[in-house]
Amino acid sequence: MLNTDAHAKNYSLMLSGGEVTLAPMYDVLSIAAFLALDEHPLFPMRIGRTFDLEQVFPETMVKEARRLMIAEADATEIVDRTLQNLSVALDATAERMSSLDRNGIITRTVDGIRKHSALMKPFIE
Template structure:
């Protein structure tokens, strides 16, 4: 946690609330800062309203600076903390069980929580659906229950901006298992139409509603990713990890469209191409 005034970065003193989170590179994960910076920028471009973030450089070292959304400025101009709970906390699950396969929350429990706790819940449920689809299509396999939160900023809790979003699937040494199942499947390459339908029913959407939304994402995400990559203002052009992320997005979106629209694709056992 740091304080950033637009030009300088420092440590908060004497209990002063921090304004940003500084995230350095993750050891042994190639270009993790650029990966997360790109995925967060892509979420913003897709109007998911994630936490605000930007990649910065000091000499040859990169870091991601993420603006804290759990802060507000009072009438005296002082920064104040806003209470938040991640989904493990809200559901009374210990952090050591944040992954579904460890006994942690599944997507049905997450959607039920947002549906019961937030007001108005309908737009926030739709945001959560969009983010789950986004995570699946970009290969964010680490979207566990501690990476979703409720923010207590007004009369009722709201779904907090999304954070900790990067494509883990582009790294062969990391697990291919998603943090939460889609239907009955942990591996995206095994997710077929019936598993998306199981997911939809489990989280309170009709099959038709979910199919329409998933296809909207699968049809629009690749072009948005390519446009973001080519935007010189972000500095993602020419980065090898970003290129791998986009290739993976294109493959997953094409696979999803085929499996949701082609009757012969059911029971398609073709493995997801490796990138």
């Protein structure tokens, strides 16, 4: 999140026999650690009708999924599960990398992602 060069839209598929999986993301960097307290960043890609992650709510994501012909119940479950997993992953990654967080960049990144994304507001302690 808060990836200003839009590389998160880059994805690849990995083929192994008859199995198809998504390749891991690459060349993705968050600017969250470098934002001033009063800075309000915009996302490089539009979600729904906005580039402002502070205006993208779970309902926004469900509406976009509906536009892609995903059933509302399925979309709601996917969005809820993804956000919960993202919150857990942020915490787990910060914990695993805590020994490398000498200048606070990891902590600032996690805090910045949560602060600037309406999607993450329910997970702020």
